[in-house]
Amino acid sequence: MNNDSKIYIGGHTGMVGSALVRKLKNEGFKNVIFRTSSELDLTKQQAVKAFFETEKPDYVFLAAAKVGGILANNTYRGQFLYENLMIQNNVIHQSYVHGVKKLLFLASSCIYPKMAPQPIREEYLLTGKLEHTNEPYAIAKIAGLKMCENYNLQYGCDFISVMPTNLYGPNDNYDPETSHVLPALLRKFHDAKNDQTETVEVWGTGAPKREFLHVDDLAEACLHLMKTYSGNVSVNIGTGEDISIRDLAESIKTITGYKGKITWDTSKPDGTPRKLLDVSLIHSLGWKHSISLEKGIRKVYEEKFLR
Template sequence: MKKDSKIYIAGHTGMVGSAIVRKLEREGYSNLISRTSKELDLINQQSVINFFEEEKPEYLFLAAAKVGGIEANNKYRADFLYQNLMIQNNVIHQSYVHGVKKLLFLASSCIYPKLAPQPIKETYLLTGELEFTNEPYSIAKIAGVKMCENYKRQYGCDFISVMPTNLYGPNDNYDLETAHVLPALLRKFHEAKIENNKTVEVWGSGKPKREFLHVDDLADACFHLIQTYHGNTCLNIGTGKDISIKELAELISEIVGYNGEIVWDKAKPDGTPRKLLDVSLIHGLGWKHRIELEEGILEVYKEKYLS
């Protein structure tokens, strides 16, 4: 990409999209295109066609999506399937029609089978049953990955896709109904500290293990790949390290300075038992994360609640 290349970041107000914008601006790219959801409805095909005809972007980061945690994914199953499919179909197809030079699609590690061997290699995609609570979202994301793969095979499009692990960082969602586990725990422990509550209730048993990546590291990886990677494999992006939810809750409790008791609601679902990505492929391409988990959580907590 040239410094004056026309780059569209779909979903620029979200956690991932805004991190990509920050990275591009730091690197000196100034010709960035963005639209809010009110300005451009990516679910509406004609609106997307009109946008591409008007703006003619050269490069594209597709970070726009309907996202949420376990409860939201399970409660709004039809919405997660329909809206994500429509966004992807419209943007990827119009990128082909209008000759976008390079597109990077953000998938998700939840597209892997629930009981995939650990750590999860890219080749494990479509080798087993998905986790039920986020199956519709996963199916939509798998479709996006396969669109990129097959538009490359049939039309020669330089469309690539990546599978980030669980993300956290600036502009995260802290709504307890729809948030992912890390920001939800940060909010719960902070509010418990402020209100001097003696206990904090956390969903599940605490046994599942998860991997967490700071969103600025993800943006750095995407910037690296859009310039250097032209393969047809959807690449994992993560740290290669995981932590149990129990250990995560204890770490966040310590960072926040909460001294009460953690109570586990074992009637609530745990989700996938373990989800650790094999990141050997992206390491082989010259990229590795730099922000360790404790450092990243402390930075996010200070920015969100102490600034």
């Protein structure tokens, strides 16, 4: 890659895509292209074909996807499977047809078996049953990374896949009904502080552990791999460190300045006890995260709620 390479980012308005845009522009890449979903519907084969014929990108970051929380994943199962398969099929295939030099596909750590050993190594893929609630989304993502792998094998492409852990950062979703745990807790504690609420209730026991990665670290890792890595092993991207939901809540309470109490609704489910990625491969490839969880949360809180 050089600074004049034409780089297409699919899904540039999302949390991951917008982080990639920021990273590339900060690194001096001058020819970054993208389209909004209203300008280019990636589920439409002919529209994607026409885009690639006209623009002829050299490199592609495929961060576009139909995404949502547990409720959305479980409710719109057919839609999540169909739309994600169509987006991936169209972009990956047209990248091959039009001679894209390299493509990076964003998968997800939810593609691993529900009861995978911890920490989760890349080779655990397809060794057990998936979590039922997000199975259609996971199957679509598995199909995408297998498409990259097999286009490499059959056509000699240079298409790679990555599997990020739980992400947070600018352009995250803070809707209390649909957001993931970290932004949901930030919203809860911030609102409770402003409303002077005496208690904040959190679901479960607080015992489960989760790993969190700032999206700017993910963007840095993706660019590093795009520059340096080729292969059919889909690479985990994470911190290799996890934290209990209880400790996360206490940390966010401190960061937001909330002075009340935390109560735990143990009638609500905890979910998977632990979900931690093994990141030894990406460490061996020369990348490691640089944003600590506390620093990252403070930065996100200041940018989202205090400006």
